[in-house]
Amino acid sequence: MPLDTLLAFLGFAFASSVTPGPNNMMLVASGVNFGLKRTLWHVAGINVGFPVMLLLSGLGLGQVFARYPVIYTAMKVIGIVYMLWLAWKIAQAGPVGEGRQRATPMTFLQAAAFQWVNPKAWAMVVGAIAAYTVPENYTVSLVVITLLYALTGTPGSLVWAAFGSAMRNFLQDPVKVRWFNRAMAVLLVASLYPAVMDLLAR
DSSP, rough: OOHHHHHHHHHHHHHHHSSHHHHHHHHHHHHHHHHHHHHHHHHHHHHHHHHHHHHHHIIIHHHHHOHHHHHHHHHHHHHHHHHHHHHHHHHHOOHHHHHHHHHHOOOOOHHHHHHHGHHHHHHHHHHHHHHHHGGHHHHHHHHHHHHHHHHHHHHHHHHHHHHHTTTTTTGGGGGHHHHHHHHHHOOOOOOTTTHHHHHHHO
């Protein structure tokens, strides 16, 4: 992969990983409700699950979607519905202490599987493969961007989870934590706007 392409991709990967989206909104909420340590498996699931999805898509799954677009549309609908359900669950979450007793943070496998129904993740996959793979050395460049995504995504995820964890003391007040969880739920729903618009345009 040429150096200029590599540097451009690093900027793209970092920006797309650290900007607000479903993963990062859920990491903040998890950090608040469960703390950084208990959110680490969630962080790991995202940063293993997404690169695996990117690699598999680049190796042929994208061709399946191109041939059978109804499958891609169905996955997008499922993803939107699932994230609306997650937003509802976040909005209903109680104070920090209650959250520890009533619920558990997302597991590694749950976070990894979630990438397949995350509209932002699919947008990142399509953008990365289309813009940064090198046709004459496609497989190698795909592996390179997959590894780089794993490396650049982890720090960004940790920042969001740590931010949520840092707010735990401030959010010990049950009223504050309920309003915080509702705000996170609204932001999660708002992050679905591009996916919904794309679906309506089909």
